[in-house]
Amino acid sequence: MQTNHFPPDHPPVAFGRIGVLLVNLGTPDATDYWSMRRYLKEFLSDKRVIEVSRWIWWPVLNLIILSVRPGRKGKDYDSIWNKERNEGPLRTITRAQSEGVAERLAAQLGDKAGQVTVDWAMRYGNPSIESKIHALQAQGCERILLVPLYPQYAAATSATVCDKTFEALMKMRWQPTLRVAPPYHDDPAYIDALAGSLKDGLAKLDFEPEVVLASFHGVPHEYLMKGDPYHCQCAKTARLLREAMGWSKEKMKLTFQSRFGPAKWLQPYTDETIKALARDGVKKIAVITPGFVADCLETIEEIGIENAEYFHENGGEKFARIDCLNDSPAGLDLLTHLVRRELMGWV
Numbered sequence: 001m002q003t004n005h006f007p008p009d010h011p012p013v014a015f016g017r018i019g020v021l022l023v024n025l026g027t028p029d030a031t032d033y034w035s036m037r038r039y040l041k042e043f044l045s046d047k048r049v050i051e052v053s054r055w056i057w058w059p060v061l062n063l064i065i066l067s068v069r070p071g072r073k074g075k076d077y078d079s080i081w082n083k084e085r086n087e088g089p090l091r092t093i094t095r096a097q098s099e100g101v102a103e104r105l106a107a108q109l110g111d112k113a114g115q116v117t118v119d120w121a122m123r124y125g126n127p128s129i130e131s132k133i134h135a136l137q138a139q140g141c142e143r144i145l146l147v148p149l150y151p152q153y154a155a156a157t158s159a160t161v162c163d164k165t166f167e168a169l170m171k172m173r174w175q176p177t178l179r180v181a182p183p184y185h186d187d188p189a190y191i192d193a194l195a196g197s198l199k200d201g202l203a204k205l206d207f208e209p210e211v212v213l214a215s216f217h218g219v220p221h222e223y224l225m226k227g228d229p230y231h232c233q234c235a236k237t238a239r240l241l242r243e244a245m246g247w248s249k250e251k252m253k254l255t256f257q258s259r260f261g262p263a264k265w266l267q268p269y270t271d272e273t274i275k276a277l278a279r280d281g282v283k284k285i286a287v288i289t290p291g292f293v294a295d296c297l298e299t300i301e302e303i304g305i306e307n308a309e310y311f312h313e314n315g316g317e318k319f320a321r322i323d324c325l326n327d328s329p330a331g332l333d334l335l336t337h338l339v340r341r342e343l344m345g346w347v
Contacts, residue, residue: 018116018346019141019176020105020339021132022098023161024149024294026124027088031078036070043124048160051223073297080300093294094120094149096327097335104336112347117141118339123161130168136176143177145342147335149293151190152237153183154230156219181342185233186240193325193334194237194290195244201322202286209286209320211253211277214238216291217298218256218265231266237290257289257307258298274307278314285311288322293331295324 028039044050044061082092098120106113117139121132136144148161162180169175184190202209216234224231238254245252257270270287277285287307289299304321311319325331340347 015140015142016115017140017142018343019136019139019144020101020116020118020147020343021129021136021144022094022101022118022120022147022149022335023129023165024090024094024120024122025157025296026122027090027296028074028077028125030086031074031081033070033074036074036077037066039125040070040073041066046124046156046160048163049156051220076301077297079305080297088296089300090294090296091122093326094122097149097294097332100327100332101335101339104332105339108336108340109347115347116343123164129161129164130171133165133168133172133176137172137174141176143179143346145179145181145339145346147181147339147342148183149335150291151183151293152185152216152230152233152291154219155223155228158183179342179346181338183233184338185237187338189334189337191237191240191244193330194241194288196330197325197328198241198245198288198322201288201320205286205318205320207284207318207320209284209318210282211285212247212251213253213255213270213273213285213287214241215255215257215270215287215289215303216266218259218269221264221266224266234266234291241288241290257302270303271307271310274311274316275314278311278316281315283316284318285316286320286322289324292324293335294326299324 026039026043029035041061044065050057077088080089081087082089085092098118102118105116105118109116117136119132119136121127121129123129133144146161146165148158150157153159165178169178198212214237219228219230234256235254238252242249242252253268253273255268255270255273256266259265259269274285287303289303292299299321308319308321325334
């Protein structure tokens with residue numbers, strides 16, 4: 001057995017623990033203009049997100065987009081803001097996911113539970129990845145499992161989480177050992193959780209949808225052509241979920257939402273599909289968003305409000321948004337399953 005002997009004047013050193021850091025995309029600190037501008041500038045300045053030449057993008061972003069978009073998006077965020085805690089729902093849910101995973105690990109690991117600390121961070125906004133890396137190390141975490149909360153890999157999501165983490169490590173003299181959890185778009189536990197959530201959501205409705213859309217966040221089509229696997233992983237998730245539900249391709253359709261700018265994005269587009277379905281006589285639809293592990297602006301406001309209006313304006317009658325897994329028992333069980341699998345050999 002190795003024993004650590006320190007000289008009397010040695011400063012205290014915490015060591016021997018393992019950290020788990022759940023990371024989601026991000027949320028502004030508030031809905032006012034300057035908070036929104038600060039958040040959007042960090043997000044839209046990321047070269048992984050916007051791959052346009054900086055010579056072209058810098059003036060467009062700083063002189064046009066950041067003058068207009070913060071006000072509009074601030075109003076959207078305000079419509080879904082957690083007024084009680086004064087924060088965006090993504091922060092509320094991600095914190096609850098971290099606490100829920102910590103509780104489950106404590107129950108499952110027994111006397112080894114004390115070795116593991118679970119925390120959470122945001123890629124954009126607060127709490128930052130760098131601050132949480134330092135906080136975990138200060139608690140004695142010599143090894144850290146980084147868990148990007150994206151089921152499907154994309155350079156604009158999973159890769160940029162790693163980039164930011166590695167940037168933080170580059171500044172540290174004593175780096176913790178890092179392990180990164182892989183995407184889980186086809187993990188049977190993930191598909192089972194989605195199917196169960198979808199069935200539960202549909203059971204609460206007072207109607208039977210004629211069509212269910214599986215809507216994923218879009219990315220520019222150019223990214224697919226450059227080799228990004230995101231589209232293929234979304235398609236596989238949708239196929240596996242459809243098969244788990246025993247549905248046809250006509251019953252569940254794959255679409256992509258949240259396009260930004262004039263460039264071609266992954267298709268078919270969610271909003272255009274919803275409008276077309278309503279115009280073609282479909283009266284009842286539901287939308288599930290399997291690419292999001294927690295409800296946020298893109299699911300609550302964009303799908304639940306904006307796209308619901310599109311459906312009704314074009315002749316649709318019944319529209320439902322199915323909640324993300326969030327911090328539901330099934331959602332927490334899934335995240336705990338993923339964490340425990342990736343901690344093998346460490347715990």
